Amino acid sequence: MSEDFYDVLGVSPDASADEIKKAYRKKATEYHPDVSDDPDAEEKFKKIQKAKQVLTDEDKRSAYDRMGHDRFEEAEKHGFDAGQAGGDPFGGMGGDPFGGGMGGGLGDIFEQVFGGGAGGRRRPRAGRDLRTDLEITLEEAFEGVEKQFSIERPTECDSCHGDGHPPSADATTCPECQGRGQVTQVQQTPLGRVQQTTTCRRCEGEGTLYSETCEDCRGEGYVRDEVTLSVDVPPGIRDGQTLRMEREGAPSPEGGPSGNLLIDVTIADHDAFERDGDDLHFDLPISFPQAVFGDSVSIPTIDGTVEFDVPSGTQSGETMRLGGKGMPRLRGRGRGDLFVTVQVVTPESLNDEQRDALEAFAEAGGDEIEIKDGFFDRIKRAF
Structure with missing residues (x-):
């Protein structure tokens, strides 16, 4: 049995939305892969993010509470689509496992829970957050200061403009997904006949294959580059506190928004x-x-x-x-x-x-x- 989302965040099932968000921030800070020494930090961080995603969404949380953890995970894993599920994906539970109490039947519920049908494209992921350190003096912490610093982060490749291939490369439609960028598999499970839609591995969701890759970025579309940024440090900041710069982290590999830059502030010892x-x-x-x-x-x-x-x-x-x-x-x-x-x-x-x-x-x-x-x-x- 998988770990319950409430247990992951360390809150009770009747916790308020604010309590859930507060617990998430505490856990995410403890197990962020960039700062945690826990060998399982990355896996724990993913569980924490997943728990927060479900429990801070009113519709998803309602469905999660009604279905229970294992059934909810199984449903999400198989990407239920009411039109393909034979009317009763839960095998003899009367068509609608919620008894019609939420109004639209199973198809509407899964549309609310998973943000669209199984064939719909999901929202592009944001880029990952980056982290850096910044040391200031006690006087700067007293007055507040605008501080410049340099970091290395992935930036769009100038040679291919983020495409991962030269403009002269020949393009062909991916034979695996027929240019859709996604592949759909239909499976027979104990829960019924279901379909699962995933990103095409061969073309990585682009729907197109290219004859060449960019030599500078090796097809990634991004190279590591040093950039100089400026951050406003507020008066009164304490040693160990973290500033966040929105959208100054790593770019999204899927065309979504960039991640954030987290700046851990250290205040130097003072002579007096x-x-x-x-x-x-x-x-x-x-x-x-x-x-x-x-x-x-x-x-x-x-x-x-x-x-x-x-x-x-x-x-x-x-x-x-x-x-x-x-x-x-x-x-x-x-x-x-x-x-x-x-x-x-x-x-x-x-x-x-x-x-x-x-x-x-x-x-x-x-x-x-x-x-x-x-x-x-x-x-x-x-x-």
Whole structure:
């Protein structure tokens, strides 16, 4: 028994259309052949696409729920045509397995489910999606940026203009399909007499054979070429998010629309800031006197320098928040916050005056003073 489409997407049979689409996006991202390490990713991705195609179409989903998975798959596999099926392709189920409840009988149902009769040509497939990486700086992620990049992708062959053969090549009608581009086979199955229409393998659906193939593209009609594109990166984009450029992927081999280009964005590490969602974190080094007495210091933010008040008695490791000084929110108003963590720096060497002052400070605090190498380590631990 084949895997149920609801199980493929991980949703319940009463899931809403939005829940199905959300589940599809999650699964498709996980098992896309261009990014997944799963050895069966390609096969799983095909199942996910098929499940989404059926369950997001109201008519197909209704028929799928009524027929069940295996019967639906069998019907699609044999390309049922009500006019050729002998009236009861399900063998003694009364002609209409749905009891007339959907109004037009079996022929109308299969026309709704499969988008036309068995002899009708299907819609040309879109080209496959392509994927590339793009690295930007944190400042570019803050401001937003128009970024140029280059990729290699299939493009139409200039020599044959995508035909796959020279203009001078002799053309003959394909003897296999008689120029129709499709072949039809009639079979007797346990479900009745059915016909199946498939693309002609000999002419690959063109209906015509040619005496020569293009030397540049070897008959494919496409060659790999480097192209330069430009993409608008929105302010607030996060590391690991993906941008999509419509119709900038691979061209369709069947004359349909091109696929999409998926751009995985990476944000380079920053020297001063750590990012956490829309918030930024910054370590501020200050001296021991600044921590004791307080001070006003200039600190960098992602969009300029601001004055920051260090309160008296600040402890090393203490964190304070500057509201609205983080990254812009990608799909909302306002900005995140900047969190400033104070690090009190212990001096590694002192002159005589500084040493006397610290000794007096320690004596005033009641400490017994023994001037030795470990003294400043004790001061560091105290604060």
